[in-house]
Amino acid sequence: MKIAVCIKRTPDSESRFRIAASGATIDETGLKYDIDDFAGYAVEAALQINEKSGGGETVIFALGPDTVQESLRKAMSMGADRAVHLKADAVPADGIAIAKALAAELGGGGFDLILFGKHSFDSSSGIVGTATAELLGLPCVTSVSALHVAGGTGTARRELEGAAELVSFALPAVVTIDEGVARPRYPSLKGIMAAKKKPLVSRPAQLGPVRVTVQKMELPPERPAGRIIGEGVAAIPELVRLLQTEAKVL
Amino acid sequence: MANVLVFAETRNGELRKIALEAVTAARQLADASGGGEVHAIIAGAVGIGDKSSQLAAHGADVVLVAEGAEFTGYARESLGATIADRARSDGYRAVILGFSAQGRDLGPRIAARLDAPIASDITALAVDGGNVVVTHPGYANKVIMTLVLTGTPVVLSVRPGAFTAAGSQKAGRAESLPAVAATTATVTVTEVKEGAKGRPDLGDAPVIISGGRGLKAAENFKLVEDLADAFGNAAVGATRAVTDDGWRPHSDQIGQTGRLVSPQLYVAVGISGAIQHLAGMRTSRTIVAINKDKEAPIFKVADYGIVGDVLEVVPALTAAVREARKSGH
Numbered sequence: 001m002k003i004a005v006c007i008k009r010t011p012d013s014e015s016r017f018r019i020a021a022s023g024a025t026i027d028e029t030g031l032k033y034d035i036d037d038f039a040g041y042a043v044e045a046a047l048q049i050n051e052k053s054g055g056g057e058t059v060i061f062a063l064g065p066d067t068v069q070e071s072l073r074k075a076m077s078m079g080a081d082r083a084v085h086l087k088a089d090a091v092p093a094d095g096i097a098i099a100k101a102l103a104a105e106l107g108g109g110g111f112d113l114i115l116f117g118k119h120s121f122d123s124s125s126g127i128v129g130t131a132t133a134e135l136l137g138l139p140c141v142t143s144v145s146a147l148h149v150a151g152g153t154g155t156a157r158r159e160l161e162g163a164a165e166l167v168s169f170a171l172p173a174v175v176t177i178d179e180g181v182a183r184p185r186y187p188s189l190k191g192i193m194a195a196k197k198k199p200l201v202s203r204p205a206q207l208g209p210v211r212v213t214v215q216k217m218e219l220p221p222e223r224p225a226g227r228i229i230g231e232g233v234a235a236i237p238e239l240v241r242l243l244q245t246e247a248k249v250l
Numbered sequence: 251m252a253n254v255l256v257f258a259e260t261r262n263g264e265l266r267k268i269a270l271e272a273v274t275a276a277r278q279l280a281d282a283s284g285g286g287e288v289h290a291i292i293a294g295a296v297g298i299g300d301k302s303s304q305l306a307a308h309g310a311d312v313v314l315v316a317e318g319a320e321f322t323g324y325a326r327e328s329l330g331a332t333i334a335d336r337a338r339s340d341g342y343r344a345v346i347l348g349f350s351a352q353g354r355d356l357g358p359r360i361a362a363r364l365d366a367p368i369a370s371d372i373t374a375l376a377v378d379g380g381n382v383v384v385t386h387p388g389y390a391n392k393v394i395m396t397l398v399l400t401g402t403p404v405v406l407s408v409r410p411g412a413f414t415a416a417g418s419q420k421a422g423r424a425e426s427l428p429a430v431a432a433t434t435a436t437v438t439v440t441e442v443k444e445g446a447k448g449r450p451d452l453g454d455a456p457v458i459i460s461g462g463r464g465l466k467a468a469e470n471f472k473l474v475e476d477l478a479d480a481f482g483n484a485a486v487g488a489t490r491a492v493t494d495d496g497w498r499p500h501s502d503q504i505g506q507t508g509r510l511v512s513p514q515l516y517v518a519v520g521i522s523g524a525i526q527h528l529a530g531m532r533t534s535r536t537i538v539a540i541n542k543d544k545e546a547p548i549f550k551v552a553d554y555g556i557v558g559d560v561l562e563v564v565p566a567l568t569a570a571v572r573e574a575r576k577s578g579h
Contacts, residue, residue, distance in 0.1 A: 013506055014525050017392050026393060037507060093397055095368060096361055121506075124388045125370035127358045134330070134362035139437050142355045145500060155440075159501050160351040161453050161509075162445035162485075165324070169437045179507050180500050211367035215383065216396040223532060226539075226550045232558035233566045239538065240570050242554055247536040249457065249515040250481075250574055 001056040001112040001149065001171075003046040005080070006102055006129070007039035008091070008120040009064060009071040017219070024214045035071045035184075038117025044182035045147055046115055047079045057081045061105065063098055063205050064091045077187035077195035086205035094212035095127030101205040102128065103135035111172060113154070118143045118176045126176070133174035141167055145180035252343030252402075253286040254279050257333055258305055258313075259352050260294050261324075265301050267454045268348030268408070270308045270415035275375060275408045276346045277309040277416070282377040283343050287311040291336065291427060293321040293329055299424060306422025308415050314427040323439055324352055327432030330359035335430040337364055342403050344382065349407040350453065361405040368405040369397050373412040382406070390506040390529040410453040411512050445501060449478065452504065455485035456514040460504055460531070461497075462489040464520020464541055464560050468497040473564040474519055480571040487511065489527050505530035520560040523548030540564060 011017075011031040018027040035043065043060065050056040060075040062068040063086040072083035086101055106114060114136075116129030126142070133140030145164075146157040154173055158165040187195070229238050243250040254276040258269035273290055280286040290310035292298055299315035306313060314336065320328045337345050337360065345360055347353035349371040361368035374385040382399045384406060452458060459481070461474040471488075478484035488498040490505050504511055506529040516534035521527060523539070523546055531537070532551055539552035540563050549555040556563055 011389075013390060013529075017389060019393070026389070093395075095358065095370075096365065099358075099362060122389055124390060125386070126354050127361070127368055127370060130355060130358035131362040131368075134359045139327075140355075140359075141437055143351065158351075160442075161451040162449075162501060164443045164445075164501065165439055166441040166443070167437050167439050173437075179503075211400045212369060213398050213400075214395055215398050218394045218396075220387070220391065220394050220533075223537075223551050224553075226537075226548075226552040226555055228544065228549055228552075228555040228557055230556060232556070233563055235556045235558070236563070236566050236570050239554055239556060239567065240574050243515070243536075243538075244574065247515065247553065249536055250571065 001050060001053060002110055003050060003056065003058050004061060004106055004109060004111045004114045005039070005042050005046045005058065005075070006061045006114070006116050007043065007071060007075060008036045008117070009033050009062065009068045010036040010121045013037070013121045019217050019219060023216055026217060033067065035074060036117055036120045038119060038177055040184040041179065041181050042115040042117050042177040043075050043078060043080065044184040045177055048182055049113070049149055059084065061086065061102065063088055063101055065089060069200060069202070072200055073195050074187060076198045076200070077191040078185055079191060082199040085200060085202040087202050088205040088207060092207065092210045092212070093123065093214050094210045095125055096131055097207045097210050098128050099131035099135055101207045102132045104206045106132070107136060113149060113171060114138070114174045116174070116176045118178045129174060129176040136174070138172055138174050139169045140174040141169060142176045143178045144175050145178045147175060147177070147181055252280070252283045253340070254288050255333070255337050255342040255345045256288060256290040256310070257345070257347040257353065257356065258290040258292045259348055259350060260292060260298060260301065263294060263298065265292070265304055266348070266350070267415065268350050268353070268410050269305070271410065271413040272346050272348050272408055273305060273308050273310050274413040274416050275406070276344070278413070279344055279346070279375055279377070279382070286343065289314055291316060291333055293325070293332070295319065295322045302422070302424040307418060309418040310422045311420065313422055313424045315424055316427040316429060318429055320429050323442070326355055326359070327436045328429055330356055330363060331430040331432050332427065334360045334363035336427060337403055344403050345405045347407045349409050353407045357405050357407045364403060364405070366403050366405050367399040367401055369399055370407045371409050372406055373409050375406065391510060391533060392529065445499065450483065450485050452485045452487055452509050452511050455483060457481045457484035458487050458511055458513045458515070459484050459517045459519065460487035460489070460521060461492060461519045462521030463491045464522070470561065471497060473560070473568070477517065477519070477564055477568045477571065480568045480575070482575065489521055489524070518548050518552070519564055521548050522546045523551065
C-alpha cells in the first residue's frame with residue numbers, strides 16, 4: 001500500500017519549559033526535539049502495515065523549518081522509504097492553514113492511507129489530520145487505538161469517553177493514531193546508514209493566510225506546595241475533617 | 251450583534267454535561283459580541299427533541315432539532331455537513347462544541363468545510379475589537395497560550411469543566427433542522443463497547459479515584475472501586491503503568507497521553523506521581539494522595555497526603571467516607 005504519514009517535531013514532553021523574551025513562544029534553549037509521540041506511533045503503524053503486506057511505500061511529510069529534516073531522516077531510519085519537507089519559517093498556530101498545505105501536497109499523491117498522530121504535544125489541538133481529510137473529501141477516523149487494513153477496507157477501534165467504537169471504512173482514508181496501535185521501533189545502525197541515501201525533497205509549504213496567532217504564552221500558576229497530614233489509618237479522621245471543612249468536597 | 255451556534259452533544263439519547271457548558275460559553279461570546287442569540291443544535295434519533303427544554307433552561311434561545319435515522323449514534327459526516335451548512339447560511343459569529351471525543355472529531359470537519367479559523371480545548375474566551383481571543387492550555391497543560399482568531403465565523407471547542415453550566419429564565423423556542431447529506435464516503439460504526447456501567451465519565455465526574463502500581467495487583471483495584479462507590483459520584487481512573495499492564499482498560503488512563511482531568515477532588519491511590527501522570531491531573535481542585543513512599547513526587551502536588559500502605563488506608567477511608575456521608579455532613 002502507498003501510505004503517507006504526516007509527522008510533527010516537538011520538544012521532549014518531560015522538559016521544564018520557560019517562556020522566551022518575546023512572550024509568545026517557548027524558550028527553545030536546551031530543549032531536545034524529536035518526532036511527536038503520537039506521530040511516532042503513526043510511523044510505526046504504517047511500517048508494520050507495509051511489512052505485513054510485503055510491499056508498498058511509506059512516505060513521511062513534515063511542515064516547518066529546516067530542523068524538521070532531522071525528524072524526517074529519523075523516520076526513514078526506522079524504515080520509511082522517502083520524505084517530503086514542506087518548508088515554512090515556523091509551524092503556525094492555524095491548523096486549517098497547515099491542513100491546506102498538506103492537502104495541496106497529498107491530493108494527487110495516490111495514497112491509500114494517510115496517517116497522523118491524534119494530536120501533537122505542543123499545540124495539543126488535534127485539528128490538522130481531520131481537517132486535511134475533510135479538505136481531501138476522504139473518510140476520517142480519529143483517535144484510533146487499533147487499526148487493520150486489508151482488501152481496500154480498514155477497520156479500527158476508536159476511544160471515546162469511557163467506551164470504544166469499532167468502525168469500518170473504505171480506503172483511501174485518513175486515520176489519526178492514539179496510543180495502543182504500535183510502539184515505535186528504535187532505528188538500527190543499518191537503518192540509520194540507509195536513511196542517509198533515501199530521497200528527501202524540500203519545497204515551500206503552501207500555507208495560505210494564517211488566521212490564528214499566538215498572542216501570549218505563560219506558565220500556569222504553581223500549585224501550593226503539597227502537605228503530608230499524617231501516617232497510616234490514624235490520619236483518616238483528619239483527612240475527612242479537611243475534606244469536609246476546608247475543601248468542602250465531602 | 252451576532253448569533254452563536256452550539257453543537258449540543260448527546261450520548262445514548264441523553265444530553266451530556268459538556269453540551270450545557272458549551273451553551274454557557276456561547277452565551278458569553280454572544281454577550282461579548284453585543285448581545286445575540288444562542289442557537290443550539292441537538293441531533294439524534296426521533297424523540298431527541300424532547301431534550302430541547304433542558305437546553306433552553308440553560309440559555310439556548312433557539313434549539314434546532316435534527317431528528318432522524320441519519321443522526322442515530324454519532325453520525326460524524328451528516329453532523330459535520332448539517333452544522334456547517336447551518337453555520338454558513340445564517341451568518342453566525344461562531345460555532346461552539348465541547349472538546350470531547352465527539353467535539354474533537356467534529357470541530358475540524360466543520361472548520362475545514364467553513365474555511366474558518368479554529369481553536370481547540372479552550373478554557374476562556376473574550377472579544378477584542380473584531381477578534382475572538384481564547385485561552386488554550388498546550389504542552390500538556392504546562393504552557394497557557396492566548397490565541398487570537400481573525401475572521402468570521404470561528405470554530406471553538408471548550409474544555410470540559412472550564413465553563414460552568416448556568417440557568418436561564420428566558421424561554422427558548424424549538425425549530426426543526428433538516429439534515430444535509432454527507433459529501434464524503436462514510437465511516438460505519440459496527441459496534442460500540444460501553445465501559446463500566448453506573449459510573450460517571452472521567453470528564454464529567456466531580457470526584458475521581460485513581461489507582462497506580464502501588465496497589466500491587468489487579469484484584470486490589472477493588473479497593474479503588476469501593477472508595478468510588480462510597481463517594482457515590484466518583485469515576486475511576488488509572489496510571490499509564492496500570493493500563494499498560496492490562497489491569498484497567500486503556501480508556502481509564504489519566505495523564506499526558508491519556509485523559510486530562512480536573513475534578514473537584516482527585517484521590518491518587520498508590521500513585522508515585524510521574525510527570526506524565528501529573529500532566530493529566532494537576533489542575534484538579536483538591537488532590538489527596540495515599541502512598542507508602544513519603545518521597546513520592548505525588549506529595550509535592552497533594553493538598554492532603556497520607557503516608558501509608560494503601561491496602562490498609564484505603565478500606566479505612568472508604569468506611570470513613572461512608573460514615574461521613576451517612577451522617578449528612
